[in-house]
Amino acid sequence: MAHEYLRREYGFMVCSRSDTMGVGIIGYGLMGRRHARVYAESGFCRIAAVSDSSANALTDAAARYQCDVYDDYRRLLTRADIDAVSICLPDSQHFSATREAAMAGKHVLIEKPLSTDIREAAELVKIAHESSATMMVGHLLRFDPRYSALHAAIDRGELGSLVFMSAMRSSPLTGPMRYRGQASLEFHVAIHDVDLMLWCSGDTVVRVNAIGASRILKEINALDVVLATLEFKSGLVASLEASWVLPESFPSTLDSKLRVVGTSGAAIVDTCNQGLLIASSEGVTLPDTMRWTELGGHAVGVLRDEILHFIACVRQGERPLVAMDDAYEAVAVAYAIQQSLKSGRPEEVAHAQTPSARTPTCSANPRRRA
Ligand SMILES: NC(=O)c1ccc[n+]([C@@H]2O[C@H](COP(=O)([O-])OP(=O)(O)OC[C@H]3O[C@@H](n4cnc5c(N)ncnc54)[C@H](O)[C@@H]3O)[C@@H](O)[C@H]2O)c1
Structure with missing residues (x-):
């Protein structure tokens, strides 16, 4: 089902199983479990490893996804078979994990907020501008x-x-x-x-x-x-x-x-x-x-x-x-x-010092603003 959706919505060429993207989940609590399930059900990804500081969380992840588990996410980031990670740690820990994941060359999906500190957020934006990896914050709405x-x-x-x-x-x-x-x-x-x-x-x-x-x-x-x-x-x-x-x-x-x-x-x-x-x-x-x-046993x-x-x-x-x-x-x-x-x-509000690359809108629309 997800294959068909991706092909239709995004024009994907559906790849063979061997071409699946290796994904690591950092922080396997409420949101980390939801992220893992969506990747696993997408048909395009396999959960290669999960990191959490809780032993119970790691036991659950290992049983559910037959993946490797680590209590230190830095070990997960050394793995060459992991292409992308989701950072689902508590808000105040997004900065270090995101920076280290980007430095390790991983594509990164960060749960909102990007950071709880404005200087840290600015540093992550700079890293993103210099990186060829995809970095996105999960502003779900x-x-x-x-x-x-x-x-x-x-x-x-x-x-x-x-x-x-x-x-x-x-x-x-x-x-x-x-x-x-x-x-x-x-x-x-x-x-x-x-x-x-x-x-x-x-x-x-x-x-x-x-x-x-x-x-x-x-x-x-x-x-x-x-x-x-x-x-x-x-x-x-x-x-x-x-x-x-x-x-x-x-x-x-x-x-x-x-x-x-x-x-x-x-x-x-x-x-x-x-x-x-x-x-x-x-x-x-x-x-x-x-x-x-859920729909038909799949997360939607x-x-x-x-x-x-x-x-x-x-x-x-x-x-x-x-x-x-x-x-x-x-x-x-x-x-x-x-x-x-x-x-x-x-x-x-302290705006970014670097030239901004915000998502384009149709601000050219003359009827939109006074
Ligand atoms: N998009 C949304 O609507 C939405 C909703 C809820 C939460 N969130 C965001 O998702 C993130 C996670 O929230 P949550 O509700 O899943 O929290 P949670 O407390 O359920 O999960 C966090 C997990 O991180 C683990 N952890 C903590 N420190 C760690 C470390 N140093 N190394 C490895 N694991 C560590 C904890 O053991 C826990 O399992 C937060 O940033 C939150 O703001 C987003």
């Missing part, structure tokens, strides 16, 4: 048909010049309790909408102002909510709300909305209800039907499409939909939000 349709409508000028955007993303307490301070709202949650707003507008954020509150998650030293305003270069303005303290009884694992209002139109993406409501003796749920779900959904796109870019040497410069911009905005939370003042 660009592959979600709802957001890509919004992006296309804006590109066609259907909303006119953009005036304001507002984004809200909220999830149940299970997330922060699982990460226990290893992830921040700015880099883990808000960065999704930051990337979407940058991508949809084709614009640049110049200044942010943020406040936060911590009552429910005080004991793990994490914020419950971040509220921020964003000022763009063109005069476009945006508000952003990120939180992860919904009760575990909340029927959906995600409640998010993105509103975009322009001079001649408006659009809303609302993902709380994904088209399926199940009422059982356990209560009412609104399950995920988009991001990672937005994550699969993101990873198939990465595989296609590697095989065809094409530029990924998420340019490393775009991922840097998202980090720069999240970083400015973090600085504003600390300082209590508006903060300027």
